[in-house]
Amino acid sequence: MPTSRELNWSRKDLLGIEELSREEIELILDTAPQFVAVSERESGIKKVPLLQGRLVVNWFYEPSTRTRTSFELAAKRLSADTLAIAASSSSSVKGETLHDTLANIEAMHSDVIILRHGAAGAPHILAARHDSHIINAGDGRHEHPTQALLDAFTMRNHIRALREDPTAGLDGVRVALIGDIEHSRVARSNIMCLKKLGADVTLCGPSTLMPTAIERMGVDVTHNLREAIDGADIIYSLRIQLERQGDGLFPSLREYIRLFRVDTAALVHAKPEAIIMHPGPINRDIELSTNVADGPRSVILEQVSNGVAIRMAVMHLLVNGKRAKK
Amino acid sequence: MTEMTPPDEATIVMDEAAMAETLRRMAREIVHGNDVLEDLALLGILRRGRPLADRLADIIQELTGVAPPVGSLATTLYRDDFRGGIGSAMDKGNTHFDFNVDGRTILLVDDVLAAGRTIRAAMDEVMDYGRPRRIQLACVVDRGGRELPIRADYLGHSMATTPNEWVTTRLHEIDGEDAVLLTRRTDLEEGA
Incomplete structure (x- = not known):
């Protein structure tokens, strides 16, 4: 019988594995099975209302089908609204800085930003200056x-x-x-x-x-x-x-x-x-x-299915975890 | 496992014999309240609602020969707050049942009814799995303090409590004994 533990998630962002403790990693892994069950429901609705009314923005500067789709599906299964910004269509080609682009997205009241960027450390730089929850979806050769x-x-x-x-x-x-x-x-x-x-x-x-x-x-x-x-x-x-x-x-x-x-x-x-x-x-x-x-x-293919559940767990912990309010 | 001796200031609201008698009476009322028992399924709200649902289902089978299916409902993914902590909520276990809720009478079973927010979450969760014909609620203790318009269809015991009083259910399957306890403490934080 598992004992009740007072473990809580307190991070605003998920930037890398490097800064996570073993306990934090295990909390994410232990949070995921309930989300596997949501996706495997045989009847009814394959979603839960944990991120209802939240805006999740997929912001990808590098090509990706699997990761982007997985994050988008995870957000949708948590009842969030989703928005995708592809680098080719964004103002980066017009010379806008990352900070300015994010400030503009945030002005539309985004909650979670999923960032894939070719430069190692890009999500870390943004996370330090912005209120959104930033999830690193791959930064250069650094982390995923x-x-x-x-x-x-x-x-x-x-x-x-x-x-x-x-x-x-x-x-x-x-x-x-x-x-x-x-x-x-x-x-x-x-x-x-x-x-x-x-x-x-x-x-x-x-x-x-x-x-x-x-x-x-x-x-x-x-x-x-x-x-x-x-x-x-x-x-x-x-x-x-x-x-x-x-x-x-x-x-x-x-x-x-x-x-x-x-x-x-x-x-x-x-x-x-x-x-x-x-x-x-x-x-x-x-x-x-x-x-x-x-x-x-x-x-x-199990990895692919589990990816949706893990990303649901991460977004749930970041948004609903106990944290000093901004 | 938690310590079995109740805290000093606890009063026993219900002992083992009283709980057994209460569950038998509730089971009789459930049989009485459901003319088509074949459509009945029990969902115990984790953690302590599940063993209670198993016990009620056993008594219903003993009384009628019909064994209603039993499942577990976590409700954690439908809560409107995470006061108890995201980690502790998770350790209660996951939702699991093997029947289709469509067209059935779903009997939610929980130990203590208070604000009613857990029951709201449970109803939303059940509805996401399909369209039950109706949803009923069985609770061992109603301690008052409702924040939503929810009531139990089958109730063991009703008592008015103050915010400083805490009602705890102890069950053989989890705690090694059967009892309902009332604790008066000022330092006790709410969050079952």
């Missing part, structure tokens, strides 16, 4: 906190089901992150989140895509896929950014596929109960083979 949270939630659900223990956490769970670590904000946020939750993280990829001194984050590094997969509970393949192919960071796509693709042959060495994850969008048969992406170990 809601992705890490939905990934941790998906991993924890898997471990709980596997061990038939509804309170199991990620302590001692072995996670292999495979691919382009250097350019990946998903990898950065995931490493910090998983380490805070007590997981063991192994990074695997070509040395040109591996940040130097990354071991300081408390992770193991290998350039051998078999070594990474061996003993892993979670095999997480990252997207190869094909647009960087010309940068000379790996000799050829064919070589990358041969050495680092997660496919049936590579999984011969995997634990039978290990699961496959990927943040999407997948480059099929490059970082992940089609057989594996669509196979029984894959929880990639």
